[in-house]
Amino acid sequence: MKRAGFTSRWLPILLLVPQLAIIAVFFYWPAIYAVQSSFYLQDPFGFGSTFVGMANYTDLIGNAEYLKIATFTLIFTLLVTFFSLTLALLLAVKADNVIRGAKTYRTLLMWVYAVAPPVAGFIGLIMFNQSWGPLTDLARSIGWEFRLGVNFNDTATAMVIVSVWKQVPVNFIFFLSGLQSIPRSVREAALIDNRSATRRFWDVTFPLLAPTGFFLLIINITYALFDTFGIVDTLVKGEPGNNPMTLVYKVYVDGFRGNDLGGSSAQSVVLMVLVLALTIFQFRLVERRIHYT
Amino acid sequence: MTDNKKSRSRRIKWGRVLDHTVLIAGSLFMLIPLLVVLQTTTTTDVATIKFGPQLAVGDQFFPNLMKAMFKASGFSGQNTGTSMLINSMILGLGFALGKIVIGMMAAYALVYFRLRFATLAFWLIFTTLLLPLEVRILPSYEVAQKLGLLNTYTGLIVPLIASATATFFFRQYFRSVPEELVEAARIDGAGPVKFFVDILVPLSRTMIAAMFIIMFVYGWNQYLWPTMITTEEGMYTLVRGIKQITQDLEGTNIPEYGRANMLALIAILPPVAVVIFFQSWFVKGLTESDK
Numbered sequence: 001m002k003r004a005g006f007t008s009r010w011l012p013i014l015l016l017v018p019q020l021a022i023i024a025v026f027f028y029w030p031a032i033y034a035v036q037s038s039f040y041l042q043d044p045f046g047f048g049s050t051f052v053g054m055a056n057y058t059d060l061i062g063n064a065e066y067l068k069i070a071t072f073t074l075i076f077t078l079l080v081t082f083f084s085l086t087l088a089l090l091l092a093v094k095a096d097n098v099i100r101g102a103k104t105y106r107t108l109l110m111w112v113y114a115v116a117p118p119v120a121g122f123i124g125l126i127m128f129n130q131s132w133g134p135l136t137d138l139a140r141s142i143g144w145e146f147r148l149g150v151n152f153n154d155t156a157t158a159m160v161i162v163s164v165w166k167q168v169p170v171n172f173i174f175f176l177s178g179l180q181s182i183p184r185s186v187r188e189a190a191l192i193d194n195r196s197a198t199r200r201f202w203d204v205t206f207p208l209l210a211p212t213g214f215f216l217l218i219i220n221i222t223y224a225l226f227d228t229f230g231i232v233d234t235l236v237k238g239e240p241g242n243n244p245m246t247l248v249y250k251v252y253v254d255g256f257r258g259n260d261l262g263g264s265s266a267q268s269v270v271l272m273v274l275v276l277a278l279t280i281f282q283f284r285l286v287e288r289r290i291h292y293t
Numbered sequence: 294m295t296d297n298k299k300s301r302s303r304r305i306k307w308g309r310v311l312d313h314t315v316l317i318a319g320s321l322f323m324l325i326p327l328l329v330v331l332q333t334t335t336t337t338d339v340a341t342i343k344f345g346p347q348l349a350v351g352d353q354f355f356p357n358l359m360k361a362m363f364k365a366s367g368f369s370g371q372n373t374g375t376s377m378l379i380n381s382m383i384l385g386l387g388f389a390l391g392k393i394v395i396g397m398m399a400a401y402a403l404v405y406f407r408l409r410f411a412t413l414a415f416w417l418i419f420t421t422l423l424l425p426l427e428v429r430i431l432p433s434y435e436v437a438q439k440l441g442l443l444n445t446y447t448g449l450i451v452p453l454i455a456s457a458t459a460t461f462f463f464r465q466y467f468r469s470v471p472e473e474l475v476e477a478a479r480i481d482g483a484g485p486v487k488f489f490v491d492i493l494v495p496l497s498r499t500m501i502a503a504m505f506i507i508m509f510v511y512g513w514n515q516y517l518w519p520t521m522i523t524t525e526e527g528m529y530t531l532v533r534g535i536k537q538i539t540q541d542l543e544g545t546n547i548p549e550y551g552r553a554n555m556l557a558l559i560a561i562l563p564p565v566a567v568v569i570f571f572q573s574w575f576v577k578g579l580t581e582s583d584k
Contacts, residue, residue, distance in 0.1 A: 005407045019395050022451060023456075030435070087319070107572065111323070116560065116561075122538065134346060168323070169323070271428040
């Protein structure tokens with residue numbers, strides 16, 4: 001960086017202090033605290049804690065319930081990512097094609113971005129209402145007795161549908177802006193070379209969109225892992241019971257409801273490692289291999 | 294030949310029809326849930342329970358609106374729609390403002406000054422992008438509790454600011470500002486403060502607006518942190534109150550669908566309106582900040 005800078009000594013420090021102070025208190029302190037308490041066992045009545053080494057971690061590995069939740073989270077993440085990416089890509093390609101009504105479609109397809117996840121979950125509760133929900137009626141018409149909050153698979157299905165509904169707009173916005181940044185000359189050249197729209201899409205457009213796609217892949221995985229908390233919480237009405245839940249929800253249930261600070265912290269640390277791995281993967285592999293500009 | 298032409302034009306038309314069909318289906322997929330919620334805000338609760346959502350619009354919109362804004366659920370009677378709306382506004386605006394001011398200051402220091410510990414500061418700040426609040430939620434709560442921040446606006450807003458998204462965004466933007474500008478300003482005798490206030494901030498107006506929209510929506514839609522930090526009903530935001538609204542639907546009395554759906558609608562409207570009205574800025578900010 002060869003930027004000609006100012007040479008004042010105290011001003012930059014003064015400018016950085018608010019940011020650094022806030023992240024020190026509300027980021028580094030909690031993060032270190034989480035790592036530290038993951039090695040301790042909290043007394044259930046609040047009388048101090050005992051050092052237990054790796055016990056909280058080994059407990060996790062041997063815990064059948066935790067493994068079940070991890071498996072569910074994996075499947076949930078895969079489904080949400082797959083469906084929200086493909087649906088959004090389809091819609092973006094079509095929205096890029098049309099001229100008439102383009103702006104209206106764009107607005108209609110992206111406003112859900114601004115809906116909060118728990119509110120999306122609440123709308124899910126209405127749509128899947130046991131006695132008159134439109135989607136329950138729809139399921140019933142094909143002989144599927146949909147029971148949200150009672151049947152494990154039905155609740156999981158509702159979670160996936162609501163999460164996809166909430167995520168399609170973000171992917172749509174990025175795909176559309178990716179499509180619109182493909183130069184006109186490239187499109188015209190492709191048009192001359194190949195008359196089949198399908199072939200043009202797979203041979204030209206799709207590879208050009210790959211960087212956007214990989215970027216969105218990471219965004220969607222992070223979304224499914226973390227941001228769906230509000231959706232899960234409202235759809236199970238705050239009562240986990242026998243319902244499906246994600247790993248982040250489990251951190252909350254164990255730590256905040258069950259007062260198991262050590263176990264919950266160990267789970268937090270596991271998730272931190274997972275996010276770090278994802279981010280490093282994004283920076284290293286994806287950025288290096290797929291680069292078309 | 295005319296035959297050939299005709300068939301080609303017909304084929305193109307069919308392609309268009311397919312495009313529009315897919316787009317209309319997608320739009321309906323997005324829109325119908327909102328219409329269902331909207332319809333149930335216009336009927337009585339009894340009608341909703343008996344018939345479910347109908348096609349006809351009812352006449353109960355204003356009674357339901359009154360109930361939503363002024364009636365409280367819970368014990369203290371403080372979490373009326375009005376109070377939750379005010380809290381949501383404070384959270385959304387406070388968060389957006391705080392994030393932008395702090396982010397711009399830090400980004401300015403990182404880009405325009407020669408600092409000995411610049412690399413260290415950079416890494417300290419940008420590591421925060423890696424770990425979302427959700428994974429360190431419990432220790433963050435403990436820290437906030439130790440500092441006595443439960444049920445305060447400071448406790449609600451400041452910990453959420455502890456990530457570097459805005460800083461990163463402005464750093465990228467400042468680096469794309471032509472270097473000649475600083476040199477010209479320095480030759481003309483402008484100091485760092487004057488350059489920032491008189492040149493850089495006016496130049497970044499669009500970027501600030503875009504960031505403000507994204508951050509307002511992000512802050513307004515926060516759920517987990519407000520759920521933990523606010524236990525007093527007078528401090529609830531709309532999004533945080535949604536859980537209590539759903540629990541009301543489970544009550545022994547007649548579930549108040551009209552009021553609950555109206556509150557959900559009020560929670561949706563402001564951020565959606567902002568995103569729709571400032572669409573081009575918002576899209577620009579979103580696609581440029583995350584790349």
